[in-house]
Amino acid sequence: MTTVHRYDAVIVGAGGAGLRAALEVARATPRVAVVSKLYPIRSHTGTAQGGIGAALGNMEEDHWEWHMFDTVKGSDYLADQDAVEIMCQEAIACVYELEHWGLPFDRTPEGKIAQRRFGGHTRNFGEAPVRRACHAADRTGHMILQTLYQQCLKHEVQFFNEFHVLDLLLEDNVCRGIVALSLADGELHVFHAKAVLFATGGFGRMYKVTSNARSLTGDGVAIALRRGIPLEDMEFFQFHPTGIYKLGILISEAARGEGGILRNRQGERFMERYAPTLLDLAPRDIISRCMYTEIREGRGIDGKDYLHLDLTHLGREVIEKKLPDITDFARTYLGIDPVREPIPVQPTAHYAMGGIPTDVHGRVIRDEKNTPVLGFYAAGECACVSVHGANRLGTNSLVDILVFGKLAGRHMADYLRGADFAPLPKDAEGPAREECQRLLTSNGAESVARLREILQREMMDKAAVFRTREGLEAMLTTLKELKDRYRRIRLQDKGKIFNTDLQEALELGYLLDLAEVTVVSALARRESRGAHYREDFPKRDDAQWLKHTLAYRINGEYELRYKPVVITRFQPVERKY
Amino acid sequence: MRVLLKIKRFNPERDRAPYWAEYEVEVEPVDRVLDALEYVKWHLDGTLAFRRSCAHGICGSDAMLINGRNRLACKVLIKDLGSPITVEPMRGFPVIKDLVVDMEGFFAKYRAIKPYLINDELPPETERRQSPEERARFDDTTKCILCGACTTSCPSFWANGEYIGPAAIVNAHRFIFDSRDRGAAERLAILNTRLGVWRCRTIFNCVEACPRGIDVTRAIAEVKRALLFSGT
Ligand SMILES: Cc1cc2nc3c(=O)[nH]c(=O)nc-3n(C[C@H](O)[C@H](O)[C@H](O)COP(=O)(O)OP(=O)(O)OC[C@H]3O[C@@H](n4cnc5c(N)ncnc54)[C@H](O)[C@@H]3O)c2cc1C
Ligand code: SF4
Numbered sequence A: 001m002t003t004v005h006r007y008d009a010v011i012v013g014a015g016g017a018g019l020r021a022a023l024e025v026a027r028a029t030p031r032v033a034v035v036s037k038l039y040p041i042r043s044h045t046g047t048a049q050g051g052i053g054a055a056l057g058n059m060e061e062d063h064w065e066w067h068m069f070d071t072v073k074g075s076d077y078l079a080d081q082d083a084v085e086i087m088c089q090e091a092i093a094c095v096y097e098l099e100h101w102g103l104p105f106d107r108t109p110e111g112k113i114a115q116r117r118f119g120g121h122t123r124n125f126g127e128a129p130v131r132r133a134c135h136a137a138d139r140t141g142h143m144i145l146q147t148l149y150q151q152c153l154k155h156e157v158q159f160f161n162e163f164h165v166l167d168l169l170l171e172d173n174v175c176r177g178i179v180a181l182s183l184a185d186g187e188l189h190v191f192h193a194k195a196v197l198f199a200t201g202g203f204g205r206m207y208k209v210t211s212n213a214r215s216l217t218g219d220g221v222a223i224a225l226r227r228g229i230p231l232e233d234m235e236f237f238q239f240h241p242t243g244i245y246k247l248g249i250l251i252s253e254a255a256r257g258e259g260g261i262l263r264n265r266q267g268e269r270f271m272e273r274y275a276p277t278l279l280d281l282a283p284r285d286i287i288s289r290c291m292y293t294e295i296r297e298g299r300g301i302d303g304k305d306y307l308h309l310d311l312t313h314l315g316r317e318v319i320e321k322k323l324p325d326i327t328d329f330a331r332t333y334l335g336i337d338p339v340r341e342p343i344p345v346q347p348t349a350h351y352a353m354g355g356i357p358t359d360v361h362g363r364v365i366r367d368e369k370n371t372p373v374l375g376f377y378a379a380g381e382c383a384c385v386s387v388h389g390a391n392r393l394g395t396n397s398l399v400d401i402l403v404f405g406k407l408a409g410r411h412m413a414d415y416l417r418g419a420d421f422a423p424l425p426k427d428a429e430g431p432a433r434e435e436c437q438r439l440l441t442s443n444g445a446e447s448v449a450r451l452r453e454i455l456q457r458e459m460m461d462k463a464a465v466f467r468t469r470e471g472l473e474a475m476l477t478t479l480k481e482l483k484d485r486y487r488r489i490r491l492q493d494k495g496k497i498f499n500t501d502l503q504e505a506l507e508l509g510y511l512l513d514l515a516e517v518t519v520v521s522a523l524a525r526r527e528s529r530g531a532h533y534r535e536d537f538p539k540r541d542d543a544q545w546l547k548h549t550l551a552y553r554i555n556g557e558y559e560l561r562y563k564p565v566v567i568t569r570f571q572p573v574e575r576k577y
Numbered sequence B: 001m002r003v004l005l006k007i008k009r010f011n012p013e014r015d016r017a018p019y020w021a022e023y024e025v026e027v028e029p030v031d032r033v034l035d036a037l038e039y040v041k042w043h044l045d046g047t048l049a050f051r052r053s054c055a056h057g058i059c060g061s062d063a064m065l066i067n068g069r070n071r072l073a074c075k076v077l078i079k080d081l082g083s084p085i086t087v088e089p090m091r092g093f094p095v096i097k098d099l100v101v102d103m104e105g106f107f108a109k110y111r112a113i114k115p116y117l118i119n120d121e122l123p124p125e126t127e128r129r130q131s132p133e134e135r136a137r138f139d140d141t142t143k144c145i146l147c148g149a150c151t152t153s154c155p156s157f158w159a160n161g162e163y164i165g166p167a168a169i170v171n172a173h174r175f176i177f178d179s180r181d182r183g184a185a186e187r188l189a190i191l192n193t194r195l196g197v198w199r200c201r202t203i204f205n206c207v208e209a210c211p212r213g214i215d216v217t218r219a220i221a222e223v224k225r226a227l228l229f230s231g232t
């Protein structure tokens, strides 16, 4: 039996973006529900380590204009500058708001919020690194997630935990709700709503080595695509320089912010050759490429595909006090004590710059003229505002989820006042039911685990840090095959109760779609910009490519359109660090 | 290496009672128990149910009884256990399926201690000031990831499921000792009951179980002391 719920607003996802939006909507109406496939505090925001960027100027002079400049330059000039301006201004209020809600930031001797250095964040338009990342040890995300969840409990926001959202109800450009599967009992639930916000996070799981949780499979992004929404800038996927070798577990940039150094097999601080001013704190796209270059030229450790992150000169006190969790990771998973030995690292798939296109109010837009979809919003890593352009700076995702979670929530609250419940489509849960039934009854010989493994391995090989036309074309062929085989999978679990076999199959479906959009968008962009590096087109080409990609899927075929970049204060110039 | 994994399984749609299933898994010594469980799920039996997400000890999804101790499956390495390895759901919570337990009761107790900053004073325009020493006072208990390992390793909780349990007390501690909070009296009153802190018999299982290295017993002792001195 399908249950139908009615809420003014439904928020899908209970990470930082979803919870922040829920708090804002809850100011206007108690009829808001948060639907999440994980318990809220299990969301991936909780793993964010290093810090949240805001020009508080607590440790040294700082200005939001400097933050804005760094963000735009870091984005390789693809970010929309009107949105970046709002983000860097609002960041300050958002951080204070968190403090007022009880977030236990680390403190300066005067009792102010403590700040540290982070990649690409500079003083006075690029002069030298600046202390801008507000932190709580290397557990900043954990504290943000906890604080927001606590506030939601205080304001009695309603939660539907372990509900996996399967479909978005969208007709005639008006959003009407969602359909979700309750994991505990396998029943479908329809949520009829005036407005829906997607905050479903990233999709690093399409790569083999990733810092992303098992659950980061891009569900909301893929569902939007299937419902006719274009996806923006999907060719830009960030690889973070310091993932633990083979495991991908992140060693925060905070480690380098505190003075950590990358070294090759000769013990050389190789970043001196590539980025003489910012060195190991250059932006991530650049460092990841430098690392692969070192590896390709035979300077990986023991000639293998990893390098060293050296913290040994920092001393036990700094390492254990300021970086306790990552110290614990190194000890637990590698048996290495970072106080005495360097940590083996390799770039790890980390962050999706692209996603569901929105305006600065979080409204999902459906074309290059920024036409909004009524009642449909998105925020956080699943959205593309775009404030990160072709490469996100560290600490700016936590800013993004808070600022745009808040602004989207605010706009939703306004929208709810003037909007009515649009009628539900006939047989609202029909397509979701069919999708589950198809997977449950499909009787081929293919396994989800096997197909996912191939997807992750091939994407890592052909659509990661370095890309070529040949590689991307081969990847497209592989994806066609994988999608074909996906139709012939067989699940072992046919039951209703906590069927994670079914859930993993659904998630693989999302990943296959998103990998395809990524590759199609990357193949078309014949230039190199930020995280998208084409060996066959190694230069940035502003004349042709200073524009956002919008990828539509129409009857299984992709159509690419493009949207101009908003440039206000900073004209594109070559990036040097 | 090959390891024998014994998992306590129960699917209410199929089984009348829980039973032990055995699997031979192919893993590396440096793999996590979580990797072994995923090996089973992906290669041997897709019906096996367990929760997981971050896979590095931060999200709190996969606390379970491993070789008789509460651990996060993603934070114990195979090489530290050898073979065979036994895995069971946490004790004291209803089992939904296999290793997945119903944690609603656990979260209800968390909510009961008002786990949010209580302070109605108008905040300043910037941050409230707090000295590094004041901040350090409650640092340990801010680390809790609500995994449930402490509460379900506690004999007092096994004896009486109504006991509020160490995890809720840890989270109360986090606020009671925060210099910015004004809700200590309310929370202490909630904990000052037969099923509150006084049920703790200082058995220390919780300290051993906590994957975040929180000194749980000490936090409880500090709450008890605060109660004795507050005169409530
Ligand atoms: C290891 C690590 C460290 C990081 N460190 C930093 C840092 O120091 N600074 C920084 O700025 N950024 C950092 N980031 C990036 C940042 O943490 C994330 O980009 C950000 O937290 C994403 O938040 P979100 O709210 O968009 O999504 P998430 O927190 O990922 O939440 C997604 C939510 O969506 C729900 N969901 C997903 N699919 C469905 C579905 N089908 N149905 C129902 N619910 C669904 C999930 O249950 C979850 O609640 C880090 C990222 C990682 C991986
Ligand atoms: S105190 Fe430790 S064991 Fe208990 S719930 Fe928190 S993290 Fe888990």
Ligand code: FES
Pocket: B051, B052, B053, B054, B055, B056, B057, B058, B059, B060, B061, B062, B063, B072, B073, B074, B075
């Ligand atoms: S999977 Fe997150 S704590 Fe183990």
